[in-house]
Amino acid sequence: MxxxxxxxxxxxxxxxxxxxxxxxxxxxxxxxxxxxxxxxxxxxxxxxxxxxxxxxxxxxxxxxxxxxxxxxxxxxxxxxxxxxxxxxxxxxxxxxxxxxxxxxxxxxxxxxxxxxGSGGPGGAAEAPGLEERLKKLVRAAPCMLFMKGSPQEPRCGFSRQLVGLLKEHHVTFSSFDILQDEEVRQGLKTFSNWPTYPQLYVDGELVGGLDIVKELAASGELENICPKEVSLEQRLQAAINRGPVMLFMKGTKEAPRCGFSRQILEILNGTGLDYDTFDILQDEEVRQGLKTFSNWPTYPQLYVRGQLIGGLDIVKELKESGELVSVLRGES
The missing domain is CATH 3.40.30.10 (Glutaredoxin)
Structure with a gap:
């Protein structure tokens, strides 16, 4: 909001x-x-x-x-x-x-x-002082890792190990490559009173470096202080419950990408009821995961209030029997 x-x-x-x-x-x-x-x-x-x-x-x-x-x-x-x-x-x-x-x-x-700061009229606003900049950086995300390199390509063994620990414990984090900004690299040492990298911050407060994170992981505290990564099951549950009637399909309402999706759209549009859609072609993880989650191997898939109704054949049968509207309204 x-x-x-x-x-x-x-x-x-x-x-x-x-x-x-x-x-x-x-x-x-x-x-x-x-x-x-x-x-x-x-x-x-x-x-x-x-x-x-x-x-x-x-x-x-x-x-x-x-x-x-x-x-x-x-x-x-x-x-x-x-x-x-x-x-x-x-x-x-x-x-x-x-x-x-x-x-x-x-x-x-x-x-x-x-x-x-380049190539445009007016340019950027005057850069804030280093301390103000560091305060913003450490609070740029709930969990911030200042490291050498990126999570995909760590540039030192300590950074690689800490990234591995965070991923192993399903922690959601953002990162800053201190090799790309010498001012931040040197300034953060004084700001945090911590002379080495990597450095991990949670909610703007310094947690520590690799040794501290190892201790927290071993004691089970790391998962309690760091924001958890959203699991695939959580993502699927959230997507299924995004609207009272959810259609997982290939393409969109305006541009269906397969004949089955086009047919089910025509049927749903004929009811005059509202429904939301999810384009599974845009998210391979959801596309594959939902098959197992729902135990339904094909698309489209229709859900009402979080419950699987079925695919095109089921929706056709409900239409022919006159039950489709009541099912979409959650009445049966």
Whole structure:
């Protein structure tokens, strides 16, 4: 909700709901930096990054910050190869200039500051002092890891081990590569009174380095103090319960991507009742996981109030028997 509230206040924080609107915003932005957040309502990490976008929009009034629901605009997502959320694309003069995959608040902040400070009228706002910058960085995400390299490519053994521990204990975290910013690298040592890296922060407070995290993991405390990663089962439950009637299909209402999905849409539209859809072509993890979760091997799949109804054949039978509307309303 914070993002929507912010959007009403800040003219440079907007949302697009169609390919046409997305392209119009890019066109009107001209040489201004445009940061596009491909997000999904079911992903809690996207909610966290929306808050980061709000803060960045306040700091960089010359840039445009655009939110786009990846599953709602499949043409755009497919064009830019968006396979997971959150993903951030950076545009200038209508051309993509950079990309960031994942909920890495500190890296997003660093990229925006670097790109907003070049090539556009007005430039970036004056950079805050180092201490203020460090305060923002350590609170950029609920769990922040300052390391050498990235989680995908750690640049030292200690960083590699700490990343491994966090992943093993299913901790959701963002990271900052201190090798990319010498000012942060040196300043954080004094700020935290901790002379080495990696350093782990939770809710803006220093937890410690590798040895401390090892001790917390061994004692079972690590999972209690760090935010937990959302499991596939939790993601599936959230997606299934996103609306009273949920259809998992190939494509969207506007652009179904298979004949079975097209047929079931025609039947559901004929009832006049509201329903939501999920494009399983945009999320391979959900596409494969839901088959096992529901014990139903094909798509489309229809759920009502969190319960599987079935696929196209079942929906056809319900329509022919006159039961479909009452089932969709949860009356039977």
């Amino acid at each position: 914070r993002a929507r509230k912010g959007a009403a206040v800040m003219a440079n924080l907007v949302e697009a709901t169609s390919q046409k609107q997305f392209e119009e915003i890019l066109s009107k932005a001209g040489s201004r930096l445009t940061v596009v957040h491909f997000h999904a309502a079911w992903a809690p990490q996207c909610g966290q990054m929306n808050e980061v976008m709000e803060e960045l929009a306040k700091e960089h009034s010359s840039a445009i910050f655009l939110r786009l629901e990846a599953e709602a605009v499949p043409e755009v997502s497919e064009k830019y190869e968006i396979s997971s959320v959150p993903t951030f694309l950076f545009f200038r003069a209508g051309e993509k200039v950079e990309r960031l995959d994942g909920a890495h608040a500190a890296e997003l902040t660093a990229k925006v500051r670097r790109l907003a």
